[in-house]
Amino acid sequence: MSTALSYVERDSVIHQMTGTTKLFFFLFWSVAAMITYDTRVLVGMFLFGCVLFKISKLKWKEISFALIFMFTLMAINIVGIYVFAPEQGVEIYGTRHVVAELFWRYSITLEQLFYMFNFLMKYMAVIPIALLFIMTTNPSEFAASMNKIGISYRVGYSVAIALRYIPDIQRDYREISQAQQARGISLGKDEKTLDRIKNSAAILFPLVLSSIQRIETISNAMELRGFGKHKKRTWIMAKPMGKRDYVGIVLSIAILAVSVAMIIVNGGRYYNPFI
Amino acid sequence: MENKNQLSIKSIVAIGIGAALFFVLGRFVAIPSPVPNTTINIQYGILGVFCVIYGPVVGILSGFIGHTLIDLSWGSPWWSWIIASAVFGLIVGFAKKSINIESGNFGGKQIAAFNIFQVVGHLVAWAVVAPVLDILIYNEPIEKLFAQGAFAAVSNSVSTAIVGTIILLAYSKTRTKEGSLNKEN
Numbered sequence: 001m002s003t004a005l006s007y008v009e010r011d012s013v014i015h016q017m018t019g020t021t022k023l024f025f026f027l028f029w030s031v032a033a034m035i036t037y038d039t040r041v042l043v044g045m046f047l048f049g050c051v052l053f054k055i056s057k058l059k060w061k062e063i064s065f066a067l068i069f070m071f072t073l074m075a076i077n078i079v080g081i082y083v084f085a086p087e088q089g090v091e092i093y094g095t096r097h098v099v100a101e102l103f104w105r106y107s108i109t110l111e112q113l114f115y116m117f118n119f120l121m122k123y124m125a126v127i128p129i130a131l132l133f134i135m136t137t138n139p140s141e142f143a144a145s146m147n148k149i150g151i152s153y154r155v156g157y158s159v160a161i162a163l164r165y166i167p168d169i170q171r172d173y174r175e176i177s178q179a180q181q182a183r184g185i186s187l188g189k190d191e192k193t194l195d196r197i198k199n200s201a202a203i204l205f206p207l208v209l210s211s212i213q214r215i216e217t218i219s220n221a222m223e224l225r226g227f228g229k230h231k232k233r234t235w236i237m238a239k240p241m242g243k244r245d246y247v248g249i250v251l252s253i254a255i256l257a258v259s260v261a262m263i264i265v266n267g268g269r270y271y272n273p274f275i
Numbered sequence: 276m277e278n279k280n281q282l283s284i285k286s287i288v289a290i291g292i293g294a295a296l297f298f299v300l301g302r303f304v305a306i307p308s309p310v311p312n313t314t315i316n317i318q319y320g321i322l323g324v325f326c327v328i329y330g331p332v333v334g335i336l337s338g339f340i341g342h343t344l345i346d347l348s349w350g351s352p353w354w355s356w357i358i359a360s361a362v363f364g365l366i367v368g369f370a371k372k373s374i375n376i377e378s379g380n381f382g383g384k385q386i387a388a389f390n391i392f393q394v395v396g397h398l399v400a401w402a403v404v405a406p407v408l409d410i411l412i413y414n415e416p417i418e419k420l421f422a423q424g425a426f427a428a429v430s431n432s433v434s435t436a437i438v439g440t441i442i443l444l445a446y447s448k449t450r451t452k453e454g455s456l457n458k459e460n
Contacts, residue, residue, distance in 0.1 A: 005348050030352065063350065066348075066349055069349060070350055070351065080419050081419055084416050084419035085416030085418055088414075088415075119413060123351065126351050126352070127350055127351045130347065131351075133347075134347050134348070152282075157287055158282075158287050158288075158290035158291040158294065158337075159291070159340055161287070161288060161290075161291025161292065161295070162340055163344075165291065165295040166344075168295075169299045170299050173300075173303075187306050194437070196306050196315070197306065197433070200317050201320075201437065201442055204438060205442050205446075207296070207321075211296055215289050218288045218292075219284045219285045219288040219289075222284050222288065223284050228281070228287075
C-alpha cells in the first residue's frame with residue numbers, strides 16, 4: 001500500500017528548511033492561487049513551483065502515479081464543466097469568439113477554452129508546492145510547525161497522532177477484512193451495492209471498537225504523563241529558523257501580495273485578453 | 276485543573292484516531308458503486324459514529340484533518356470539499372446530546388435522530404457549503420456543482436445511514452444500559 005505520497009529524505013535546500021516555513025509557504029501559496037484567476041499570475045506560480053520542485057531533488061517517478069490520478073480527475077472535471085455550461089467562459093469574459101459550431105447548445109468559443117485553461121492552471125499552480133510540502137517535510141515535525149504558526153499544540157498533537165496511527169489502522173483494517181472475507185463477507189463486484197455497504201459495516205465495527213480501545217489506551221498514557229499541564233511545550237523535532245527560512249517566508253508573502261495587487265490592477269479576479 | 280475551554284486529552288486522541296480512520300477508509304478502501312469511476316465513501320459513516328460518541332469538536336477536526344490528509348496524499352488539497360467534510364462533522368456532532376449513546380439506549384427514536392442529523396449534515400455540506408465555496412474559489416458553473424453536490428449528498432447519506440446505524444446499534448449494545456441495575460432489598 002505504498003500508493004500514498006509521503007516524506008522522502010533527500011539533501012536539498014528545501015529539505016533543510018524548517019517545517020514551519022514550508023507550512024507557511026504552502027498556506028500562503030494556496031490562498032494566493034485561490035483568490036486570483038489571472039492567467040499570468042497562475043502560469044507564473046506554476047513555473048516557479050516547478051523550479052522549486054527541481055531544486056528539491058525529488059524525482060518524477062516518485063510523483064507520477066499521483067499526477068496521473070490528478071490529471072484524470074481534472075479531465076473529468078473539465079469535461080463536466082463543458083457538458084453543464086458550454087457558455088461559462090462567454091458569461092465571464094463578456095465577449096463571444098466562436099471557433100466552431102457543434103450541435104444543439106454546444107459550440108467551441110475562445111472564451112470557454114480560455115476559462116477552462118485558467119481553471120486547470122488554478123489547480124496546477126498549487127500542485128508543485130503541495131507536493132513539496134508533503135514530500136520534504138518530516139511528519140514528526142508537523143506538530144511543532146503547526147504550533148509555531150499559532151495553532152494550539154493540542155491540535156498539533158491530534159495531527160501527530162493521526163499520522164502516527166495511520167499505518168496501524170491500515171494493518172488492522174487489512175486483518176479484519178481478510179478474516180471477514182474468510183467467513184464469506186465480500187466487498188467485491190459480485191455483491192449488490194447495498195449489500196456491499198452492509199458488508200463493509202461488518203468489517204468496520206471491529207475496527208471502530210479496536211480504535212476506541214486505542215483511544216482509551218493512548219489518552220490514559222498521556223494523562224499519566226501529565227500532558228496538557230502547561231500552556232506551552234517544547235518539541236524534540238523543532239529546528240531553529242535560519243536565513244533560508246526567512247527568505248522563504250518573505251517570498252511567500254510577496255507572491256500573495258502580487259496575487260492581491262493584480263486583482264486591484266485588473267479591477268477584478270480575471271485577466272481578460274478579449275477586450 | 277483542566278480548563279473547560281481546552282480540548283480534553285480524550286478529545287485530542289479521538290480527533291487523531293478519527294482522522295486516521297477517515298484517511299485509511301477514504302484513501303485505501305474503494306467500494307465500487309454502480310456509477311462508473313465513482314466509489315462509495317464509507318468514511319462518512321465512521322465519522323458519523325465518532326461524532327455521536329465524541330461530539331462536535333472531534334467531528335469538525337477529524338473531518339478536516341482526515342480529508343486534508345487524503346487530499347495531500349494525492350498531491351493537492353481541494354479546500355472547498357475539505358471544509359464541507361468538517362461542516363458535516365460539526366453538524367452530526369450536535370447529535371451527541373440528543374442521542375446519548377453511552378446510556379446504551381439506541382432505539383427507534385435515536386436512530387431517527389442520528390439519520391436526521393446525518394442527512395441534514397450531508398445536505399448542508401455537499402449541496403450548500405461545497406458548491407458555494409467552489410463558486411467563490413473556482414467560479415465553476417452552478418449547474419455542474421449542484422448536480423455534483425446532489426449526487427454526493429444522496430450517495431453519502433445512504434452509505435452513512437447504513438454503516439452508521441449498524442455500527443451505532445452494535446456499539447450501544449456494548450454499553451451498560453442506564454437503569455439496568457436494580458437495588459435489591
